[in-house]
Amino acid sequence: xxxxxxxxxxxxxxxxxxxxxxxxxxxxxxxxxxxxxxxxxxxxxxxxxxxxxxxxxxxxxxxxxxxxxxxxxxxxxxxxxxxxxxxxxxxxxxxxxxxxxxxxxxxxxxxxxxxxxxxxxxxxxxxxxxxxxxxxxxxxxxxxxxxxxxxxxxxxxxxxxxxxxxxxxxxxxxxxxxxxxxxxxxxxxxxxxxx
Numbered sequence: 502x503x504x505x506x507x508x509x510x511x512x513x514x515x516x517x518x519x520x521x522x523x524x525x526x527x528x529x530x531x532x533x534x535x536x537x538x539x540x541x542x543x544x545x546x547x548x549x550x551x552x553x554x555x556x557x558x559x560x561x562x563x564x565x566x567x568x569x570x571x572x573x574x575x576x577x578x579x580x581x582x583x584x585x586x587x588x589x590x591x592x593x594x595x596x597x598x599x600x601x602x603x604x605x606x607x608x609x610x611x612x613x614x615x616x617x618x619x620x621x622x623x624x625x626x627x628x629x630x631x632x633x634x635x636x637x638x639x640x641x642x643x644x645x646x647x648x649x650x651x652x653x654x655x656x657x658x659x660x661x662x663x664x665x666x667x668x669x670x671x672x673x674x675x676x677x678x679x680x681x682x683x684x685x686x687x688x689x690x691x692x693x694x695x696x
Contacts, residue, residue, distance in 0.1 A: 562596035
């Protein structure tokens with residue numbers, strides 16, 4: 502949110518926010534309660550959104566619009582940026598066209614392209630079943646990660662690092678070894694699951 506959690510802006514989004522929380526989602530803000538939805542808060546909010554997202558899709562923006570700031574943040578976070586092109590004479594499309602022209606965003610004309618690039622619609626083809634080793638020797642670090650993935654089916658790399666207490670390099674080495682031994686699989690968005 503671009504303001505504190507004690508209010509909803511615009512107010513007509515209140516029911517949407519309640520539905521999101523009821524369905525297991527959440528509302529996030531880095532602003533204290535009582536913070537008003539001032540114009541300068543929204544670029545700060547957008548940088549958080551860009552950092553949390555696998556990809557940023559810019560649908561319509563002026564060349565100096567807020568979405569341009571979000572796209573720049575996403576690029577800085579090494580996230581995918583997509584833009585929907587528009588007529589060259591339309592100001593609301595000028596930002597999208599500029600992002601595409603300057604190779605700051607991938608041209609997006611179809612939602613299926615986005616699903617394909619992010620690997621979200623991959624058809625699960627029948628893989629040749631590989632016989633797992635009956636007795637896989639795991640290090641203490643590898644066992645710790647396997648236990649975490651048994652508790653929660655899918656985990657992000659940051660959550661593995663945080664919950665395991667391992668250093669980033671130790672966790673990365675253990676994850677790589679587990680992948681090589683066909684114990685875990687890597688998913689889009691730096692997520693991992695047990696095989």
